[in-house]
Amino acid sequence: MLRDAYVDLKYLLNRGYRKSYALEFVANHYRLTKKERHLLARCVFSDRWIREVKGKLLKPEELAGKVLAIDGFNVIITLESLLDGKAILCEDGLIRDLKYQGKYRINERTGDLLTEIAMALKELGIKKAVFFYGKNMPRSGEVKALTETRLEALGVSGEVKLVKSPDFELKAQQMVATADVGIISKVPHVFDLVAYTGERLRREAVPFIELIEEKAELM
Secondary structure, eight states: OHHHHHHHHHHHHHTTOOHHHHHHHHHHHHTOOHHHHHHHHHHOOOHHHHHHHHHHBOOGGGOTTOEEEEEHHHHHHHHHHHHTTOEEEOTTSOEEEOSOOSSOOOOTTHHHHHHHHHHHHHHHTOSEEEEEEETTSTTHHHHHHHHHHHHHHTTOOEEEEEESOHHHHHTTOSEEEOOOHHHHTTOSEEEOHHHHHHHHTTOOOEEHHHHHHHHHHHO
């Protein structure tokens, strides 16, 4: 069922149908669950989009000496999801979380996550990391302070900004660490910081196509 829904959705996307309309049609036709709809929404893209993103994705060695803008909450949420086994490698080559989480909730692991991110940035040899956090998010000031502390402790040159609209700010950058489709469509270069950090921790996301095939076999 899910495999068939994926094939139909892919067909419609490759013919230019808007994703929201195509997904609603396919999901209703196959009576997909909320989780199945969410999975397809997060991970399925047209072939054109996949080619476009692959052309933007940077390799780790391409970041040395460069300035990297970071979609702060997007990266933290996705890394946390990866460590919890709730993230997936999508068709366009980026890892995305599968949680229904609109707002990030600071917790006892936040500091450790930021330490791992800072360590990854140090290893990449970037010139500067610029984190953008939404200032209207709960306890964003605490997350900002934690980020600054971790960067300083590891000697990573960085700046942490609380802004009204991180998406607006990030779309004006050259190299961005994010999995947000709206941002990716507007910037020249993208880096999957979550995937790189996950590799350091020996954690990898399950590829979407493998998950689809596994579900098909179980039916």
